[in-house]
Amino acid sequence: MSAVFLGVRHHSPSCARLVERTIEELRPAQVLIEGPAEMNGRLDELLLGHELPVAVFSHYRDGQRSATSWAPLCDYSPEWVALRAGRAAGAEVRFIDLPAWHPAFAERTNRYADAEVRYAEATQRLCRHFAVDSSDALWDRLFEVEPDDGLAERLDAYFALVRGDAEADACDRARETYMATWVRAAVAKAGDRPVLVVTGGFHQPALRALTGSGGQSAAGGDGWERGADGWPKVPAPPDGAMAGSFLVPYSFRQLDAFAGYQSGMPSPGYYQQVWEAGPEAAADGLLRVVVERLRARGFPVSTADLIAARSLAQGLTALRGHPRPARIDVLDGLAGALITDDLNRPLPWTSRGTLTPGAHPAVVEMVAACSGERTGQLHPRTPTPPLVHDVAAQLAALALDGGPEASYRLDLTDATDLERSRVLHRLRVLRIPGHGRTAGPEHGIDPVFTERWEAQSFSGREAALVEAGAYGATLSEAAAATLTERTQDAAAGADGLARALFDAVLCGMDGCSEQLLGELAAGVGELKDAGSLGDILSTALGLWRHDRVFGVAHGPLLAAVIDGATGRLLWLLEGARGASGVDFPRLRAVVAVRDALLHAPELLSVPRETAAAIAWRISGDPETPIDLRGAAFGLHRNLTQAPDTSGDPAEAVRTVVTAGTDALGDWLAGLFALAREEVTGAVRNKGGNERGGGAESLIDVLDSLVCALPDNEFLSGLPALRQAFAFFPPRERDRIAGRLLERRGVRGSSRSLLRTTEDPLLIARARSLEESVSRLLARYELGATL
Known part of the structure; x- marks a missing residue:
């Protein structure tokens, strides 16, 4: 038997229904799905019974590169339906794409971002032909509202057209040759039973070509190594690199193109209704939800407005030749009935992209209603990275697990409260939702010894903790890795480096990460503004000499910064050029250099005599x-x-x-x-x-x-x-x-x-004026007359 290829659009209800029907009719031996092959041994995790949407979160980190990516799945994702229905039909189910840490994904944060921009020319021609505004409206017109009869053939023709106009880059070619290896291996193992291959439509024509006529091509010759079982091996991360994949909760908001999602369908809440109840019910539901949202926010919407919106939507559906209402029919009907003001920008569903500021309130509510509020939830038995368990243990040990209503006032001179502060700051630098600091020291020598932490939204906390596990197994390690990454960001500049340094102090990072120490020292060695660098040096030196709160006095964290900043400043000062006037930040930088040379000479690579010689050269230049x-x-x-x-x-x-x-x-x-x-x-x-x-x-x-x-x-x-x-x-x-x-x-x-009773400068000018007048009077012998 040959392989059957189904090219799909990610998160398309019509494609998901096609996959489900095909598996039921074909009863394949193998179902191969575009997805991270490293998860093949953990597919049971995906089927534990999560509340979708969820995503496979993958991370990679080595000395040169760090990357994270997501492979989101919702109820109507064709990949999810293929996994679920394939298992139910007794097929062997496997993901066949490269792992997210492979260089082919180096520039992507979303595995399913097949990015319609790669075949924009073809879709633009089709949009003109069918008189629609956007690729999303085109897709609905061709596939979501049309009857299911002939859907597979229409999809094949569509993807052959768009792939014919687009050129795959080296990354896509690497992925496609790897997926083709899996297809050939599956065909060889299936014998006379069929193999179903479900991938993004962009890849389908290439996979057909790579696997030969009917999907039966000789194995080998593709450069990918196979294991003893005949299946392609999953490329392993390089030695010394840290990589892994975990499931995380996802949300409809994250899936929505209006929030910046790179692929798939916009308006996930709407298409969830299409998947569950069909286009007609989804249209009625959207009309009702939009009106309810607008009324809840005080926007006047009458029953007559609702009737007008429904009538307009039905009329647009008929006028556009849609057999069933499409999303844009409903949205245009709502806009026509509810918006009477002039709009200064096109309606957002006429193109792809994020919702821009200043949009009409009714438009904002329409987009929000289409997006939906659903957030996924993982099954309690879902494995989580070690960081999640470490955080839970630390919060419990320090009585910081009070939940969304708790607030904390901490005395930084108390050892226990100081440790609690460090844990909360580590969560803050990892951007874990939960608590925010509302009061406390703002810089290293700020004489404030208390902090106040108030409860904030806990939404997304579970996913954020799992994703933060990419930085390390413990909270301290993960915070140090995050701060190291921030110091490597050249665009952050002196302000960003100063904040990273103070955050390292607040987190208690002194001596816990050699890489952080090295990056901070290297960061100050690359700054170009003497004034900003002087502020960093002054703060670091003050903490190194006098700190009795944060525990970093005479520690290696600050020592590395002081040495690097002093040497860099001497170099910058000797090369300084400029106009007249007093540059006070630069003068403060010279003061900081002096203080470092006088009070911390044991830390410095530059001897005092050498610094004195540099100063003498500058003074005479x-x-x-x-x-x-x-x-x-x-x-x-x-x-x-x-x-x-x-x-x-x-x-x-x-x-x-x-x-x-x-x-x-x-x-x-x-x-x-x-x-x-x-x-x-x-x-x-x-x-x-x-x-x-x-x-x-x-x-x-x-x-x-x-x-x-x-x-x-x-x-x-x-x-x-x-x-x-x-x-x-x-x-x-x-x-x-x-x-x-x-x-x-x-x-x-x-x-x-x-x-003085007045400004001395004014007094001096007045005295000069008086003397000039006196001289003038004396010249003309007028003094005696006064």
Whole structure:
């Protein structure tokens, strides 16, 4: 006997009925189905008695690639009907497609995404011929509302046409040669009994050709290895890779093309009714549900509107030549009767794609009614990955299994509450529904020591836990793998890396994942913005030095980040170029480098002497922004405390002032951001008495330079000078004011110089104006008349 090929559209009620009838009439020895071959030893799991829809979730992870994919099944999926009816008919049932971890699926998240875009040209011609708007309307016109007589022949002609206009890529060719190997093996084993092959229609013409005339071609020669039983072997994941497949609950919302599903039929709730009761009952049910939903949301729908919608739907069905109402007939009838406003966009069922924001409320409810609310449920005996059991055990041990109504207030200084916090954060980074944090520390040095977690929707929790099992067998391992993946995302940038770092701290990841440590260090080594990288370094260093809450002080997680960030920042700073002005984030980055060199030198690959030499080069580079030159001068001073002339800030100021008062202010801003006490504080001699050394002389030199400035230059440079001295806290400003009074031999309170009734800049400008007026009056000898 030969193989019988049924090309189907995934999740099509008419195709599902055809599969069921064919199995009943043919009574095949073998039923081969497009599906993950690695599940062949576990088909009994699929038939435990789940409430559909469910999906086979597959995952793969190695050092270079990670992938996840789903093979969803609902009551009217032809693959599900083939599995169920084939078993009932006594046939041997097998999935024959490559496992999801095979490279052929590297670019797919949905096994059944046969993607009509591959044969769009053919369907567009057919749409024009049959005067329909979309491929979904075309499918309904040709297959869902027509009588079942001749359905197989129409499907063969349709798929031969669309495949003839489309070219399979290398991935599809690999899948098809593998499936053809299974077909040949089944034919050889079936003897004189038939073999039924149920695959997506796109693959059907190729499988017929690959298996020869009538499906009987010589075995072998296809490159796929066979086992001792004659069946093709299932390709195994590479050594060291982690891969597996599990059943997960699925929902109609996930199946719906309006929510972004890539293949199959849109409006799964509607087609569930078509499968169960037929097109006429589905049309009546949709009219009723839409009206009920609209009325529940306060949308005025009268009985007359319902009658009008029904009449319009019946009229469109007849006008379009449909023997039974199609989905678009009902939807267009509802739209015509219920929407009286002008629409600024086409109705969504005239094309494929997601429902766009701003859609008319009635349209939104129509789409929701077609989608349906059903969510699948797995049988209690369904095997689950180890992570599910680990999470359940941890939640029970820490009294976090209070259910959807529970909320938690945690004291992070308490060891038990800290562990509870870590478990909840690990679930959060894995995106497991259940609880959300509403209060708590926002960054590594935020002085907040309590957290509040409130109950949120638990919808989808079971599926999310199973899918998270792709990241590891335990909650800690899975969270670490998720955070590692986030650090590998180059598009996340500095903000994403900073969040990943803090999430690692919150999850208690210190020292538990060498790969996470390596990726964090590598991530900071690739950032290009000095300011953002400086924030990361500052936070990491603060936690490494002072943390007493999260338990990461002096731990390897932060050490790797501190070392990588410091080396990267020194490289970025030496190559910095730019316009004038003060870049405060960059100055904070230099401060962070200084603090790392002074307080954590044992962590760093860059010796202190090397960093000092880099700072000195930056400070003398005329191409470097002037504020960064001042900061580098201060950094060099921090690291060397050099008393020689080359490190004398007073001499440096005399050089910088030749570039203008604005440049002087910007240079001082950089200097004061790094070194205030070092360059303005009193210097003591060996006897402990203060002396006016190089550090003290900086104030004297600045005072002399500023007093000698012409009024216009002083006023021009005053904003930059004020900005520079804003780095000093009040006590240090008071000390500087006292030094200025002392230089002038004036007795009095230095604090009076720091208190003004108006903006000092305004006062300086007013004084300059008064002096100009006085000079002008004196020139014309008008002063005595006033």
